[in-house]
Amino acid sequence: MRNYASYYGIPFFTDKLNSDIIPNNLLSEMRNPNAAYWSNFYSDLHELPLEPSNFAFYTARFLQGLAEKNSYKNILDIGCGNGRDSYFLSSQGYTVTGIDLCSKIEVDNFQFLQKNILDHEFDGFDVCYLRFVIHTLTESECVQLFARLALMPPKTLIAFETRSTTNITKEEKLETFFKSPIGDEHFRMLYSKNYMDNMLENFIILESSDSADVAKFKTENPYCLRYFINPKL
Numbered sequence: 001m002r003n004y005a006s007y008y009g010i011p012f013f014t015d016k017l018n019s020d021i022i023p024n025n026l027l028s029e030m031r032n033p034n035a036a037y038w039s040n041f042y043s044d045l046h047e048l049p050l051e052p053s054n055f056a057f058y059t060a061r062f063l064q065g066l067a068e069k070n071s072y073k074n075i076l077d078i079g080c081g082n083g084r085d086s087y088f089l090s091s092q093g094y095t096v097t098g099i100d101l102c103s104k105i106e107v108d109n110f111q112f113l114q115k116n117i118l119d120h121e122f123d124g125f126d127v128c129y130l131r132f133v134i135h136t137l138t139e140s141e142c143v144q145l146f147a148r149l150a151l152m153p154p155k156t157l158i159a160f161e162t163r164s165t166t167n168i169t170k171e172e173k174l175e176t177f178f179k180s181p182i183g184d185e186h187f188r189m190l191y192s193k194n195y196m197d198n199m200l201e202n203f204i205i206l207e208s209s210d211s212a213d214v215a216k217f218k219t220e221n222p223y224c225l226r227y228f229i230n231p232k233l
């Protein structure tokens with residue numbers, strides 16, 4: 001595990017961080033090794049895609065195919081970035097709240113909260129949508145997040161897309177630091193489909209896949225895991 005102390009000049013011990021001695025905004029950044037990276041990334045918006053992701057279209061179609069589609073109204077876009085998918089989902093008639101550590105987005109057709117997702121309550125949402133967020137979290141953050149999502153009502157739909165280990169390593173999981181076509185080298189946590197299936201023991205898997213050609217961007221065509229899951233009773 002890489003030491004993230006260089007970001008802040010202080011040791012990174014998640015369980016010892018305390019809001020009594022450290023301001024909340026810094027505490028939030030310190031818990032997340034990528035916070036500084038994403039703040040910079042979203043401070044220069046001109047290179048970022050504004051069109052919805054392929055996964056947003058796929059999720060909208062998935063929602064429309066559900067038997068009780070009319071009961072899915074409120075979507076929480078967790079780690080919404082510049083809000084591209086929040087905008088799209090709100091244009092499809094959903095009430096969307098986007099949440100991200102990033103402070104640079106101004107929105108008028110959905111609610112935006114600048115917050116660490118690990119500090120946020122998920123109550124009141126029918127859908128939790130996470131695109132390319134799981135791979136930005138450390139494994140222990142991901143486990144915490146899934147533990148919280150598992151407590152949601154059983155009909156809650158959780159939809160996520162995240163980079164997989166396929167074509168990168170034969171290991172079940174891998175911590176990487178690599179550069180994408182835009183932005184600097186930064187942390188990513190990759191999982192195999194088998195490993196992810198096991199992480200999701202508290203969920204019912206409605207649909208899952210591991211494939212390329214779903215998130216092409218400039219020179220990249222990564223294998224991605226896609227999951228549509230419900231919390232188990």
Ligand SMILES: C[S@@+](CC[C@H](N)C(=O)[O-])C[C@H]1O[C@@H](n2cnc3c(N)ncnc32)[C@H](O)[C@@H]1O
Nearest residue numbers: 038079080081100101102115116117131132136
């Ligand atoms: C690769 S970007 C994906 C953005 C967007 N979902 C998309 O597909 O365009 C990952 C986003 O997750 C956010 N993020 C990562 N960890 C977070 C956390 N703990 N709390 C809130 N946002 C977080 C980052 O700030 C960044 O905007």
